[in-house]
Amino acid sequence: MWAVRITVEDLCHVYSPGTDFEKVALSGVSLTVEPEEVLAVVGGTGSGKSTLVQHLNGLLAPTGGRVLVDGTDARELKKSDLRRRVGLVFQFPEAALFAPTVREDVSFAPRQLGLDAREVERRTEAALGRLGVGHLAERSPFALSGGERRRVAIAGILAMGPEVVVLDEPTAGLDPLAREGLLDLVRDLRDSGVSVVLVSHDLDEVAEVSDRVCVMEDGRVRALGSPGEVFYGRAGVDAPETVRVASLVAELVGEERVGRPVRFEETVRALRRVMEKEPEGGA
Numbered sequence: 001m002w003a004v005r006i007t008v009e010d011l012c013h014v015y016s017p018g019t020d021f022e023k024v025a026l027s028g029v030s031l032t033v034e035p036e037e038v039l040a041v042v043g044g045t046g047s048g049k050s051t052l053v054q055h056l057n058g059l060l061a062p063t064g065g066r067v068l069v070d071g072t073d074a075r076e077l078k079k080s081d082l083r084r085r086v087g088l089v090f091q092f093p094e095a096a097l098f099a100p101t102v103r104e105d106v107s108f109a110p111r112q113l114g115l116d117a118r119e120v121e122r123r124t125e126a127a128l129g130r131l132g133v134g135h136l137a138e139r140s141p142f143a144l145s146g147g148e149r150r151r152v153a154i155a156g157i158l159a160m161g162p163e164v165v166v167l168d169e170p171t172a173g174l175d176p177l178a179r180e181g182l183l184d185l186v187r188d189l190r191d192s193g194v195s196v197v198l199v200s201h202d203l204d205e206v207a208e209v210s211d212r213v214c215v216m217e218d219g220r221v222r223a224l225g226s227p228g229e230v231f232y233g234r235a236g237v238d239a240p241e242t243v244r245v246a247s248l249v250a251e252l253v254g255e256e257r258v259g260r261p262v263r264f265e266e267t268v269r270a271l272r273r274v275m276e277k278e279p280e281g282g283a
């Protein structure tokens, strides 16, 4: 698949400018969403994450700065094209399901694109299959579990064939199994050439799936880099459990023996290495 690059340059966003409710939500944000990467956006509540991602598909217009999609200013692109290319899945997207059946709900967006009926059907079935909800196609979205409804809502976005998918807190409120399933989807999207922007409060899941992490604070980029750079650096973020465990062990035996693991499996492997070298009875 042809992969898109989104460049955010010195982006500023002010809500309700010139009124008593004026709020500067973003100031001077610059970053790039590279083709075929998972970029996590983390940060405290109100730090500007949702505002930032709504600029990626033109839902919000910059107060200052610009967003470039493969070098073209997003304002010059047709809004409907941009929203098809950059699919935005809001927090709790299941709240927007409306059709009598799952299949009709998922096919709604591709039908709006003016595609012929066979192409709509092909995309709908592919998206239902990808999200593992094909067996629910004739059911009412309202008669499903929360996790199933969320998958149906995401299938509706994927049926548009986006090149970038933005997921705003996709695992919020899901049980561990449903959460794991969504993280598998994130990896699967990246592996099939779709970039993913993942907004998350859950640093452990960010450590598991992201290629790079952007830390937002008070409307600015506080840190941007690989999970290792960000979580072991001085970004001031709380680290994922995996990193905290590895850091504690590194304090005892030295970082050169533990390294800087980020993902669960890497941390387990690092600790195993340390234990194997440890003489009987401890150091």
Ligand SMILES: Nc1ncnc2c1ncn2[C@@H]1O[C@H](COP(=O)(O)OP(=O)(O)OP(=O)(O)O)[C@@H](O)[C@H]1O
Pocket: 015, 016, 023, 024, 025, 043, 044, 045, 046, 047, 048, 049, 050, 051, 052
């Ligand atoms: N429509 C709006 N009108 C005015 N202010 C807003 C609006 N939406 C967000 N804000 C404010 O802009 C700032 C950034 O909000 P934003 O929703 O982008 O943060 P966030 O990092 O996504 O937060 P959360 O993690 O709680 O979802 C906050 O101070 C918020 O109160």
